[in-house]
Amino acid sequence: MTKEMFLNALKNALHTLTPEEQEGAVTYFDEVLEDLMQEEGLTQEAAVARMDKISTIAERILEDRPAGAPETTPTNDDEGLPGLKEITARPQAVKHVNIRARNMRIIVRVGNTEEIILRYPEENDTKFDFSLENGLLSLVQRPSDILNLFAFRIFYRQPYEIELTVPSDFAAAADIKTANSPIRIDGIAFWGALTAATSNGNIKVENVSAQDMQITTSNASLVVTNIASRSDIVLKSSNGRVTATHAESEKTLRITTSNSHIECAKCRAVDFTFATSNARISAVLPDQMTDYAVTSRTSNGSNSLPTQYDGGPKRLQATTSNGSIDIQFEG
Amino acid sequence: MDVQLKRGLLEACVLALLNREDSYGYKLSQDAAGIVEISESTLYPILKRLESAGAVDVYRKEYSGRLRKYYRLTPPGRRRMEEFLREWAEITKVYDFILEESTRHKETGKGDVPND
Structure with a gap:
């Protein structure tokens, strides 16, 4: 039997299946026969003779069709x-x-x-x-x-x-990642952690709470509004502005970027960290400065904070270069 | 060998072969030949099933002028293989039990076994 005869007979034996399924099987056996001829130097007939009977092949394919719908x-x-x-x-x-x-x-x-x-x-x-x-x-x-x-x-x-x-x-955690494209998350209370990352695309997160929050981009802005975490909130960009409004963490709020501004208003945390370079940091933080252990550093810019101040029990760290630090307190 | 048992074994076997390297129909049956007899008519449904379960994915690559279909193990496929190994530990336990019990009957003689 030639290869063509074999494949035609196989197709006929599978006539109850969809054309797609028939084609899938024919293509598969066509390839196997080609490989047999090529790799073992067999003739068409010899290669076909190495196959099971067509009725056996058809039977095995037919009995193996998926039964029952998946979840x-x-x-x-x-x-x-x-x-x-x-x-x-x-x-x-x-x-x-x-x-x-x-x-x-x-x-x-x-x-x-x-x-x-x-x-x-x-x-x-x-x-x-x-x-x-x-x-x-x-x-x-x-x-x-x-x-x-x-x-x-x-x-x-x-x-x-x-x-x-x-x-x-939503009783789940989410870990989402793309590149060269934006990410938007709006209006969801995650029971687990939220990790969102992209590059060369901006991120906007609004009205979201999660166990832990890690939001990362590069070369684009990152804007969060009305977010909350039982644990840390980490916002990270590079060459992109980061703006946080109404961000509340029971632990750390850490914002880092480079060559771009950091702005933070109406945020709450026990430990604030702001770091950028070649750009300004501006924030209005809760309570009074005496409630914070402050470390701040800039070069070539004005600084509203002392470089070292042992208040407490909260922590505040702000570092930049070639940019001013303008952090005020609500209290 | 029992059909269902053999099917599960062959499935895991294919996953393990693909864990080694991406492969194609002819080569898979050749590589499996040293371990277990597997004809193309058995292999094809297994590959189809693994593909639709997302355990393997398929890509085409040019080989001496034609496009050959390659199968590649996916992360869910790797998990499936590992799951099989975990299940196998249980099967071994049952096997040991059957082995032990069957030898015991041999030793104590046929007197304990009721006649039909």
């Missing part, structure tokens, strides 16, 4: 926008969200209490691995396949964006 159901491409995937999960099934993307904006917003919805684009050169196992909902973008010569970007599509909607009271 989550990625909808097919033929629903909704082309190339847009949507995954729905029960909030109880998720204790941790992990998103790893690049060149793609990430938006986390409030949805309803019954479900978590994750929408992400998927097409030729943008593929993700999705999983939900042991409470970990994970969406990881695959590295681009440079060798795939047929990959081309579709420009008329919607902007690249991952959207996650969760209950406003």
Whole structure:
């Protein structure tokens, strides 16, 4: 039997399956036969003879079709926008969200209490691995396949964006990361820690609470408004301005950047750390200066604080260079 | 060998082979041959299943003028393999029990076993 006869017969034996499934099997056995001929120098007929009977192959494929729906159901491409995937999960099934993307904006917003919805684009050169196992909902973008010569970007599509909607009271931690794109998080109380990181894209976090908060970007601004943490809040940029308003931590509020301003108003913490370079630090802090152990340093700029002051029990550290420090106290 | 048991074994075996390096259908069956007999008709459904479970992903790479389909182990796939090893510890326990009990009956003779 020639290869072509074998593959045609296989396709016929699988006629009850979808064309896609038939094609998948035919392609697979086509490749195996090609490899056999190439690597063992077999003729078509000899390679085909090494295969199981077609009825056996078809039987094994048919009996192995997936039965029973999984906990989550990625909808097919033929629903909704082309190339847009949507995954729905029960909030109880998720204790941790992990998103790893690049060149793609990430938006986390409030949805309803019954479900978590994750929408992400998927097409030729943008593929993700999705999983939900042991409470970990994970969406990881695959590295681009440079060798795939047929990959081309579709420009008329919607902007690249991952959207996650969760209950406003969300009993989970979140760790989200992208690059070259902004991140927006609005209106969510996370029970666990929140880590958000990007580069070359700004971050805006509003009305959010979490156990621990670590928010990082570079070459772009970072704005937080009305955020709270039972533990530390760490805001970090470089070459980008950081603005914190109504940020409340029961421990440390640490803001660092470089070549750009730090502004902090109506914030609460036991330990404030502000560090930048070549730019100004301005803040209005609660209580009086005598409530703080102060360390401050700048060069080539005015400083409203003493360089060393042993107040207490709170701590305040402010360092910059080539910029002024203007920190006032509410008390 | 029991079908279900063999299926689970082969699945873990494929994951372990992919943990070594990305591979393709023909090579996987060749590499597995030294350990367990696995024909392409058995291998294909296993790869399909692993793919749809997100345990492996697939990419195509040019090889002597054609695009060959390669399989790559994903982090969930690696976890699945590790899970298999953990489960195996339990299976070993059951195996030991069966072994022990079956030898005991042999020693004490057939008198203890009721006749059907």
